[in-house]
Amino acid sequence: MVEETPWQQALRYANRANPYPFYEELRKTPVARQPDGTYVVSTYQEIVALLHDPRVSSDVRKLPDPAPAPAEGSAEAEPITETVVSLEPNIITQDPPEHDRDRRMMMPHFVGPPHSPHLISDLEPEIRRIVDGLLDNMQGKTRIDAVDEFAYPLPVTVICKVLGVPLEDEPRFHSWIETALDSLDFGPEAASEEIQSRLAGGRQAVEEFGQFAAELLDRYAQQPGPGMLSAMVNEDGPETGMSKGVLVSNALLLIFAGHETTVNLIAHSVLTLLRHPDALEKLRRRPELIVPGVEELLRFESSVQFWHTRSAVEDIDIAGTTIPKGAPIFLAYGSANRDPKRFANPYELDLERRDNQHLGFSQGIHFCFGAPLARLEVQVAVGEFLRRVENPRLVEDPPPYRHNQIFRGPRHVLVDIDGIRD
Amino acid sequence: MTVPATVAELVRKFRANGRIVIVGASLAGLRAAEALREEGFTGSLTIIGDEPDEPYDRPPLSKQVLKGWVPADHTTLPRLREVNAQWRLGVTATGLDRAAKQVRLADGEQIPYDRLLIATGTRARQWPNPDEAALDGVYSLRSRDDAAQLQKALAAPPSRVVVIGAGFIGSEVTSVCRELDLPVTVVERGSAPLVGALGGVIGEIAAEIQRDHGVDLRCGLGVSSLEGDSGGHVRRAHLSDGTTVDADVVVASLGSIRNVEWLEGAGLASGFWGVGCDAGGRAFDINGVVTDSIYVAGDVARSPHVLYEYQFLAMEHWDNAVLGAEAAAHNMVNFEPHYRPHLLLPGFWSGQFGLNIKSVGVPPFGDEIVFTQGSVKERRFAAAYGRRGRIVAAVTFDHGKWLEYYGKLIEHSGPFPPPPPGWDQPPDMKPIPAEFPQPGVPTALPDVVLTGHDPSERAAEFRPRPR
Numbered sequence: 001m002v003e004e005t006p007w008q009q010a011l012r013y014a015n016r017a018n019p020y021p022f023y024e025e026l027r028k029t030p031v032a033r034q035p036d037g038t039y040v041v042s043t044y045q046e047i048v049a050l051l052h053d054p055r056v057s058s059d060v061r062k063l064p065d066p067a068p069a070p071a072e073g074s075a076e077a078e079p080i081t082e083t084v085v086s087l088e089p090n091i092i093t094q095d096p097p098e099h100d101r102d103r104r105m106m107m108p109h110f111v112g113p114p115h116s117p118h119l120i121s122d123l124e125p126e127i128r129r130i131v132d133g134l135l136d137n138m139q140g141k142t143r144i145d146a147v148d149e150f151a152y153p154l155p156v157t158v159i160c161k162v163l164g165v166p167l168e169d170e171p172r173f174h175s176w177i178e179t180a181l182d183s184l185d186f187g188p189e190a191a192s193e194e195i196q197s198r199l200a201g202g203r204q205a206v207e208e209f210g211q212f213a214a215e216l217l218d219r220y221a222q223q224p225g226p227g228m229l230s231a232m233v234n235e236d237g238p239e240t241g242m243s244k245g246v247l248v249s250n251a252l253l254l255i256f257a258g259h260e261t262t263v264n265l266i267a268h269s270v271l272t273l274l275r276h277p278d279a280l281e282k283l284r285r286r287p288e289l290i291v292p293g294v295e296e297l298l299r300f301e302s303s304v305q306f307w308h309t310r311s312a313v314e315d316i317d318i319a320g321t322t323i324p325k326g327a328p329i330f331l332a333y334g335s336a337n338r339d340p341k342r343f344a345n346p347y348e349l350d351l352e353r354r355d356n357q358h359l360g361f362s363q364g365i366h367f368c369f370g371a372p373l374a375r376l377e378v379q380v381a382v383g384e385f386l387r388r389v390e391n392p393r394l395v396e397d398p399p400p401y402r403h404n405q406i407f408r409g410p411r412h413v414l415v416d417i418d419g420i421r422d
Numbered sequence: 423m424t425v426p427a428t429v430a431e432l433v434r435k436f437r438a439n440g441r442i443v444i445v446g447a448s449l450a451g452l453r454a455a456e457a458l459r460e461e462g463f464t465g466s467l468t469i470i471g472d473e474p475d476e477p478y479d480r481p482p483l484s485k486q487v488l489k490g491w492v493p494a495d496h497t498t499l500p501r502l503r504e505v506n507a508q509w510r511l512g513v514t515a516t517g518l519d520r521a522a523k524q525v526r527l528a529d530g531e532q533i534p535y536d537r538l539l540i541a542t543g544t545r546a547r548q549w550p551n552p553d554e555a556a557l558d559g560v561y562s563l564r565s566r567d568d569a570a571q572l573q574k575a576l577a578a579p580p581s582r583v584v585v586i587g588a589g590f591i592g593s594e595v596t597s598v599c600r601e602l603d604l605p606v607t608v609v610e611r612g613s614a615p616l617v618g619a620l621g622g623v624i625g626e627i628a629a630e631i632q633r634d635h636g637v638d639l640r641c642g643l644g645v646s647s648l649e650g651d652s653g654g655h656v657r658r659a660h661l662s663d664g665t666t667v668d669a670d671v672v673v674a675s676l677g678s679i680r681n682v683e684w685l686e687g688a689g690l691a692s693g694f695w696g697v698g699c700d701a702g703g704r705a706f707d708i709n710g711v712v713t714d715s716i717y718v719a720g721d722v723a724r725s726p727h728v729l730y731e732y733q734f735l736a737m738e739h740w741d742n743a744v745l746g747a748e749a750a751a752h753n754m755v756n757f758e759p760h761y762r763p764h765l766l767l768p769g770f771w772s773g774q775f776g777l778n779i780k781s782v783g784v785p786p787f788g789d790e791i792v793f794t795q796g797s798v799k800e801r802r803f804a805a806a807y808g809r810r811g812r813i814v815a816a817v818t819f820d821h822g823k824w825l826e827y828y829g830k831l832i833e834h835s836g837p838f839p840p841p842p843p844g845w846d847q848p849p850d851m852k853p854i855p856a857e858f859p860q861p862g863v864p865t866a867l868p869d870v871v872l873t874g875h876d877p878s879e880r881a882a883e884f885r886p887r888p889r
Contacts, residue, residue: 052827054795054843096846313844365823
């Protein structure tokens, strides 16, 4: 039996609740070659350098084919990118110039002065209504699940509204997303029979999800409706011509990303604050700290723990290692955000941390498209939760976690409460 | 008492009771004041500014303010912290007496200091003919008032605008004119817009962009005179090729002049190029010896830069004002070995013609340029500047997110041409001459003479050059 690398250990399901000790080990080798040929980068400066390095590709089609030989002694594993490449590229798996063009086409319909500077901020009252409604529903309860009853419904409702996806279809794509995510594993357990058997299901789910998105886009092509997807289909700016496949792929990306990451971020924020009563009390006393506070929560428990679609298109010398041309590169944001060379006392939750340029939303040209929306949602949700929930206590610590490593988050966060304030 | 203990006691006492005067109440002055308080300085702080307004931000003046999006008086700089200073606004500093350690004000008052920060910045070079400059409709753009007046004139609207000089300010004004759908003629002495800052290769691209946006661009020409009507309003510009352009607004964007006149006779290394100082902001005296009580920051400072062969650089950039002020402030209330260098990688940005232009490093330090990413045709690209096989600067047009990469390469003395990107490569990646004009030779520099015979008496002296 070959000893597992720190990275492999960090990816084991058993360590999902606390991968940080393994990250610490991992950072001793900032750029660590894994048995499968992947290069895992775990330190802040190196990740930032690669995020800005034009010799690093995000296009999964440029990954070597077939996948690197599995480590000795392990069973033949499916290439990790299989479920991703069955779709056309979206902005997250594209390089410039296609990436730049498509992102530029999508951006005006979402955020960004000068086109729609108020779109996100105008959503605030709606977000507040949703959050208040969710908290109202908890009235009379003594135990709640902060994931199912709070963290999950908010982002889903908001993203459906922003994109123009019928909310009644939500249970369908929720299950597709869950199935797809559960079939993706980047750790030593990927070769297990269980995960291998889930792969087909995952592929099927993506297929059906894609079909759903394609039909929705078709409907909007015939009859424009509210939301961003319709606007993208009926784009009549100077730059048009996203192919149908690329449109579908980007629509999936937006539905998916608007879903998964914010859920985990809210869940983790509640969990983290309940674990740090001093910070919780401080935030309750000084609600204005919610803005820097959410940034710290993003650093502390990054919603996206790492990203897996990058590769070197040239030999890249970094931190004493050469990442060879063609090698897949994993960027471990969750580790970088606790790199003591970048953040003083990284294991301390400091809601007033200065110079907190975390990688919770990445950096460079693939910087999170949805960051402004995610920030607003979490700020409102966490702020209201603290204001209205009386005496919240964590029931189970650590709580059960989802299977997926990238979108790491608790499956449930049970909280005992005394009541809900008005 | 040991020497370190004595020094620590001195520092403590100075921080508690020292008197600091900052001359210049703009970005650098304000940020220095804030940094001083941040550093624990609780002594008396006086900030002198010749404009009546509180410190304001300048970048919006040539963009949002001119377009009419933002009123000129809505550009006040946000305060990062309480500075608890005596503000002397609307009064000009007219002299510096280093022996008495006093700053002389226009109203006759003398302000004593223990340490002084010079942050007087620059001003716009005015149209050289005073009678013509006094015509209604002739503007320059540096202050908030300038911007407010020019905005009003552009909103009138004028029948045509003539912009003299196509540097960054001139080009931004021109861009706003086109956005407001005003006919505009640009007269530029150089071969193209932006050549001084970015060289002829990029200048050609800037020229095309301007022409595509309907600018009547005349390069290689000067304006020989401005002609007004009987009411004293400008009506016509006469160009050096004998042609004329009718216009009722003329914007002279002729670059900047450093505000150093008030330092005349103070015995500092100050002049046309700014006030010389070390990388920690400590001013040099006329002999090139560092002073202990006078500091410089912002546009008016020029200091040796380690990345550029220790050449003295004056950087009229926003972050230079902020970071230079912070470093100087830190050093004002500390002692060796706790001094901090101001080792900024220079950088600037500009918005014009719908484009975001950004740069890092010092482009004119390079002699070659290579396009590294994107497409010049689509006007979204990155280009690197090199000198002797080393990358020294980079510029991006709508490609700003890559600047960080080039910045790192420059900081690490990366190779030129830099390693090629893995995708989005421009068709031609061969370095070519960057085509910077020969630096102009200023005519008004004083002569420098050495006086005294005994080595211990030798000293430098500036003598005005006879015209």
